[in-house]
Amino acid sequence: MTTGGTLMSTAPGTLDRIREIRLRSVRLPLPTPISDAKVLTGRQRPMTEVAMLFAEVSTTDGLTGLGFGYAKRAGGPAQFAHAHEVAPVLIGQDPNDIARLWTAMVWAGASVGRSGAATQAIAAIDNALWDLKARRAGLSLAKLLGAHRDTVRCYNTSGGFLHTPVEGLLDNADESLQRGLGGLKLKVGHPEPGVDLARVAAVRGHVGPDVPLMVDANQQWDRATALRMGRALEQFDLVWIEEPLDAYDAAGHARLADALDTPIASGEMLTSVREHVELIRAGAVDTIQPDAPRIGGITQFTTLMVLADQAGLALAPHYAMELHVHLAAAYPGEPWVEHFDWLEPLFVERIEIAGGRMVVPDRPGVGLTLSDRVPGWTVADATVGANG
Structure with a gap:
């Protein structure tokens, strides 16, 4: 009426x-x-x-x-x-x-x-x-928000930490790919740059040219080192170089993004939408990596997704795959979700992985029960x- x-x-x-x-x-x-x-x-x-x-x-x-x-x-x-x-x-x-x-x-x-x-x-x-x-x-959270897809690309991080020797990296890479994960991320930022390059070369040579491969420096390079390492890493055809600089150095990230062919990714350490907006305005990243628990929850994350989409950015949420698989499914562009099995002991349910992708759970809500x-x-x- x-x-x-x-x-x-x-x-x-x-x-x-x-x-x-x-x-x-x-x-x-x-x-x-x-x-x-x-x-x-x-x-x-x-x-x-x-x-x-x-x-x-x-x-x-x-x-x-x-x-x-x-x-x-x-x-x-x-x-x-x-x-x-x-x-x-x-x-x-x-x-x-x-x-x-x-x-x-x-x-x-x-x-x-x-x-x-x-x-x-x-x-x-x-x-x-x-x-x-x-x-x-x-409804599942993804369906409530409005899903663009029922599966999302996923990559493994937990097998690529710097404490893992090269032989372990190769074994972990095989295990991840056999489990159905689509890509691999390696930690870099070693005090000796040659160590980083040797590790990345070993994994790329082991898995071949077609497996998506990312690296993450965890903010440990200065601008000059990031540029030198970025250029040296171009040969490996990486999906992105993550956190090459301090998380708040938007200007430095923007200069690096302009200088390199390899995409730049960052955002996981930021704790508000406004901080991410600085990266977007500066043209500092090709892939933005917000973390819903860090920026204030799903309410803030959905706001940031709109801004990222308008800027034409790729999305790769950080950590907490149990939650982010739903949010990534609601992003218009094809996202990546980071696979960490660290939180699995907390929950009864498990996320299904097949063919390089995570299946978005169809259980009501986020679909989790505490163990x-x-x-x-x-x-x-x-x-x-x-x-x-």
């Missing part, structure tokens, strides 16, 4: 409201200490665990959505504490109004800013709200609610 030219809905408004939010800080141990270029340059210690923040949003209708964020090496307790502080503003609110709720959480913690640990804490709750909304609709191992790794647990 219409009144005065305005379309009026006769459908009843939702009566569902957020009843409580359960937060869990979990420390997931890694089977092997992980080292990349930041370790070899003395800037970080080997990584032995991942700090996870889980949020479960429950409503008065009896529905629950599950979301997560994470931190590596430091930040887990900060994320948990901030989420615990801002979560009360959502109690009693309509869980469908996700953008409004994201803004409410930001303002609840405005004094600590809109990036970093603050938005990463919000991300876990935001992701849970999207999971809840998709579950309510009986029975999670309680044993939980270091803090709190519930925020009307009576909490």
Whole structure:
């Protein structure tokens, strides 16, 4: 019906409201200490665990959505504490109004800013709200957002770290390709450039010219080194060179992108949409690599996808394949998703891989259930609610 030219809905408004939010800080141990270029340059210690923040949003209708964020090496307790502080503003609110709720959480913690640990804490709750909304609709997250595809290209990273000897790289490459993964990424940025070149040459020679191959310097080169290494790496026909420079050096990345034929990729270390916009405006990247848990959740990620698409960029979300497979499926251009099996012990479900691609799960929501191992790794647990 219409009144005065305005379309009026006769459908009843939702009566569902957020009843409580359960937060869990979990420390997931890694089977092997992980080292990349930041370790070899003395800037970080080997990584032995991942700090996870889980949020479960429950409503008065009896529905629950599950979301997560994470931190590596430091930040887990900060994320948990901030989420615990801002979560009360959502109690009693309509869980469908996700953008409004994201803004409410930001303002609840405005004094600590809109990036970093603050938005990463919000991300876990935001992701849970999207999971809840998709579950309510009986759709996967990809279908709720509007999927462009049912499978996405995928590549393996966990087999290419700098602590792995060359023989191990070749074995890992064979295993990854046999599992159905489509591409391989190698860590570079070794203090001795010749070591990097020898490792890349060995893998390229082993897998042949047709396997997609990427490298990741983890921000460890200066501008001159990045240009020299970029030129030396051109011979290997790489899909991209990732994080050749400091993540915030948009001008340096832009100069490198202009100078090299190999595409430049970056973005994973940025913690807001605004920081990614600087890369886009500068023409700094050919492939943008946002991380939904780092930039504030799915709400912010979908905003960034529009900007990236308008700029004609390729998309390759960082880490957290369990979530990013859905988001990548909703991107207009053909994306890549990074395969890490590190988080698999946390969940009951597994992602199917075949023919170089990940199959987008068709279960409602993100399609994840916490495994029975999670309680044993939980270091803090709190519930925020009307009576909490």
